[in-house]
Amino acid sequence: MLNIVNLSARVAGKNILNGINLDVGAGEVHAIMGPNGSGKSTLAQVLAGREDYEVTGGEVRFEGRDLLALKPEERARAGFFLGFQYPVEIPGVNNVYLLKAALNAKRRAAGEPEVDAYEFLALIKQKMKFMEMSETFLTRAVNEGFSGGEKKRNEILQMLVLEPKLAVLDETDSGLDIDALKIVARGVNSLRDPKRAVILVTHYQRLLDYIEPDRVHVLSGGRILKSGDKSLALELEKRGYDWVRESLVA
Amino acid sequence: MASKSQDVEALLGQKYRHGFVTDIESDSLPPGLDESVVAAISLKKREPEFLLAWRLKAFRHWQTMREPNWAHVHYKPIDYQDISYYSAPRAPANAPKSLEEVDPKLLATYAKLGIPLHERARLAGVAVDAVFDSVSVATTFKDKLAKAGVIFCSFSEAVHNHPALIERYLGTVVPAGDNFFAALNSAVFSDGSFVYVPPGVRCPMELSTYFRINAAKTGQFERTLIVAAEGASVSYLEGCTAPMRDENQLHAAVVELVALDDAQIKYSTVQNWYPGDENGIGGIYNFVTKRGECRGRNAKISWTQVETGSAITWKYPSCVLKGENSVGEFYSVAVANHYQQADTGTKMIHIGRNTRSTIVSKGISAGHAENTYRGLVKILPSAEGARNFTQCDSLLMGGQCAAHTFPYMEVRNPSATVEHEASTSKIGEDQLFYCLQRGISAEDAVNMIVSGFCKVVFKELPMEFAVEAQNLLCVSLEGAVG
Numbered sequence: 001m002l003n004i005v006n007l008s009a010r011v012a013g014k015n016i017l018n019g020i021n022l023d024v025g026a027g028e029v030h031a032i033m034g035p036n037g038s039g040k041s042t043l044a045q046v047l048a049g050r051e052d053y054e055v056t057g058g059e060v061r062f063e064g065r066d067l068l069a070l071k072p073e074e075r076a077r078a079g080f081f082l083g084f085q086y087p088v089e090i091p092g093v094n095n096v097y098l099l100k101a102a103l104n105a106k107r108r109a110a111g112e113p114e115v116d117a118y119e120f121l122a123l124i125k126q127k128m129k130f131m132e133m134s135e136t137f138l139t140r141a142v143n144e145g146f147s148g149g150e151k152k153r154n155e156i157l158q159m160l161v162l163e164p165k166l167a168v169l170d171e172t173d174s175g176l177d178i179d180a181l182k183i184v185a186r187g188v189n190s191l192r193d194p195k196r197a198v199i200l201v202t203h204y205q206r207l208l209d210y211i212e213p214d215r216v217h218v219l220s221g222g223r224i225l226k227s228g229d230k231s232l233a234l235e236l237e238k239r240g241y242d243w244v245r246e247s248l249v250a
Numbered sequence: 251m252a253s254k255s256q257d258v259e260a261l262l263g264q265k266y267r268h269g270f271v272t273d274i275e276s277d278s279l280p281p282g283l284d285e286s287v288v289a290a291i292s293l294k295k296r297e298p299e300f301l302l303a304w305r306l307k308a309f310r311h312w313q314t315m316r317e318p319n320w321a322h323v324h325y326k327p328i329d330y331q332d333i334s335y336y337s338a339p340r341a342p343a344n345a346p347k348s349l350e351e352v353d354p355k356l357l358a359t360y361a362k363l364g365i366p367l368h369e370r371a372r373l374a375g376v377a378v379d380a381v382f383d384s385v386s387v388a389t390t391f392k393d394k395l396a397k398a399g400v401i402f403c404s405f406s407e408a409v410h411n412h413p414a415l416i417e418r419y420l421g422t423v424v425p426a427g428d429n430f431f432a433a434l435n436s437a438v439f440s441d442g443s444f445v446y447v448p449p450g451v452r453c454p455m456e457l458s459t460y461f462r463i464n465a466a467k468t469g470q471f472e473r474t475l476i477v478a479a480e481g482a483s484v485s486y487l488e489g490c491t492a493p494m495r496d497e498n499q500l501h502a503a504v505v506e507l508v509a510l511d512d513a514q515i516k517y518s519t520v521q522n523w524y525p526g527d528e529n530g531i532g533g534i535y536n537f538v539t540k541r542g543e544c545r546g547r548n549a550k551i552s553w554t555q556v557e558t559g560s561a562i563t564w565k566y567p568s569c570v571l572k573g574e575n576s577v578g579e580f581y582s583v584a585v586a587n588h589y590q591q592a593d594t595g596t597k598m599i600h601i602g603r604n605t606r607s608t609i610v611s612k613g614i615s616a617g618h619a620e621n622t623y624r625g626l627v628k629i630l631p632s633a634e635g636a637r638n639f640t641q642c643d644s645l646l647m648g649g650q651c652a653a654h655t656f657p658y659m660e661v662r663n664p665s666a667t668v669e670h671e672a673s674t675s676k677i678g679e680d681q682l683f684y685c686l687q688r689g690i691s692a693e694d695a696v697n698m699i700v701s702g703f704c705k706v707v708f709k710e711l712p713m714e715f716a717v718e719a720q721n722l723l724c725v726s727l728e729g730a731v732g
Binding site: 048051071072073075081082088090091092093097098105106142 | 680
């Protein structure tokens with residue numbers, strides 16, 4: 001589904017990614033872990049097509065297509081979703097309005113008919129119930145005045161409505177209490193499907209108790225230093241990131 | 251992304267949609283201004299003596315005045331002798347008595363502009379007075395309004411049919427010598443609209459005026475006077491367009507509103523004068539004095555404006571809050587793109603006890619534009635318990651435009667409460683990227699974000715205008731993110 005080959009990128013003249021190689025197959029869940037500043041969020045932003053991130057080398061294939069050649073909105077319509085670490089507030093723009101516009105943009109691109117307001121309302125109410133979100137959400141502006149937890153839950157809600165093929169969730173677990181974490185995990189798990197894939201970017205093993213990954217990768221200095229199964233996350237939790245670095249030197 | 255910035259360029263270059271010229275014979279005075287021109291205008295309109303005297307007094311006063319230069323706008327000096335002060339479409343007879351007598355070319359012009367002059371007017375339920383160059387062309391719905399006792403007609407008609415009302419109210423809110431442009435208007439105004447809503451009457455429909463400048467080298471100097479008597483209420487809409495011309499054209503209008511006890515006036519403007527081209531050539535100089543007076547207790551005057559056009563805008567719709575408990579409101583969206591310059595805001599003058607005012611100003615700048623908010627909140631010693639709330643937000647698109655905020659406050663009563671909030675933001679790259687990542691196109695995303703920014707103002711507009719305003723905003727700004 002996703003093949004990253006020797007990907008390098010820089011931000012504001014500083015090299016952040018230094019040759020990432022990663023293959024994510026359909027139906028898989030991968031976790032990318034790593035210390036602060038290791039390049040985790042940069043990787044997520046580069047994949048989404050953020051303008052300030054300059055790709056200096058390598059390539060990315062998404063279902064065989066050259067992902068880096070697509071505009072951000074084209075990536076989204078092709079089924080790429082980024083759950084933002086810091087979802088932005090857009091005052092005056094209604095949540096439901098934005099999400100309906102997003103869904104219809106995707107449907108148009110796929111040659112499918114647009115959903116009308118009634119269908120959409122029914123759909124979103126059902127998803128909101130699943131995410132245990134209050135109905136007041138329907139009338140609020142995008143992320144405006146949301147608590148950190150509400151914003152993250154909103155990201156997952158958007159993901160459930162848009163049903164992406166590949167979702168990259170950038171620290172979706174940070175700032176969540178245990179109940180919210182369970183709800184978010186339930187949302188992500190509900191999307192697990194042999195035709196989809198998920199990349200979880202996280203600091204903490206905690207999330208992986210609820211969303212079981214197929215592969216775990218440790219990112220440091222803009223490279224993947226180590227990959228393994230879910231036991232790697234447990235080991236990291238116990239021994240810290242220095243252990244990975246030291247074990248490589250040794 | 252190079253392709254994106256090219257799109258932006260292309261979209262920024264969007265053409266003004268109302269820039270056609272109507273080929274119609276007109277009866278114009280030659281350029282130039284002196285007392286004989288003032289007298290000639292008055293004569294053409296067969297005005298009563300008092301009005302000619304008033305005009306001449308204004309003209310003499312104007313000659314002693316200097317053009318104001320305190321606004322944050324720059325333009326070459328205007329040659330007032332190079333402007334024609336009167337231009338009227340030449341009609342076979344005199345004034346048209348019904349729509350059937352109006353020149354079909356004029357009606358076609360209004361149809362192009364999308365003005366509901368004919369049957370569409372009835373469907374839309376909006377009464378329209380259309381001012382083409384200097385004269386008022388047709389006023390729809392006269393009968394229905396007359397039944398309610400509402401007078402809505404061209405200014406010239408009002409001068410003939412209701413001279414007592416004109417004499418009583420003209421110049422009582424904006425005196426003839428109020429400022430340079432108001433004095434000029436008082437001397438040479440050629441037409442405009444007049445509204446009188448009698449005591450206790452709620453005007454049964456929205457009233458609307460469309461202004462259009464067609465002839466070259468003409469100034470447009472219209473005057474609007476709206477009086478809402480005790481307990482009356484009225485909602486009035488004003489829209490403006492002009493053809494594209496290389497030279498600048500002057501528009502110096504005066505609007506006066508009078509609200510007596512318990513009366514309410516809501517005045518909405520969607521101003522889309524030709525803004526000049528993308529290099530700043532041509533466009534309308536919109537130097538307008540708008541003021542309302544809450545003369546009675548519990549009166550309320552509300553200004554809502556969406557300003558997307560004009561090369562230069564110089565305008566401060568204001569409220570004089572004389573009556574106890576009277577209320578003034580100002581809701582504004584001012585958009586400036588390319589080389590447009592806008593210096594706009596409001597004045598809230600609190601005189602009566604417990605008077606309240608609200609100011610919400612949203613400025614949007616793109617291209618090389620300069621957008622200034624200038625506002626005065628003045629609380630006089632008599633205004634016990636007065637309250638004001640001001641919110642000024644500026645949104646910048648791209649790196650070459652500028653936004654300025656000049657709030658003036660003069661509080662001379664210690665019991666008053668005055669609050670001011672201001673913010674300036676660049677259109678969020680984060681907001682934009684968020685929308686893009688959800689699959690929404692850049693144009694749709696910008697429209698969405700800007701509309702969200704302006705929402706509090708748009709919701710003050712009457713429904714059919716809110717839609718028009720939103721569309722205008724999209725045309726003015728589509729993709730204006732660099």
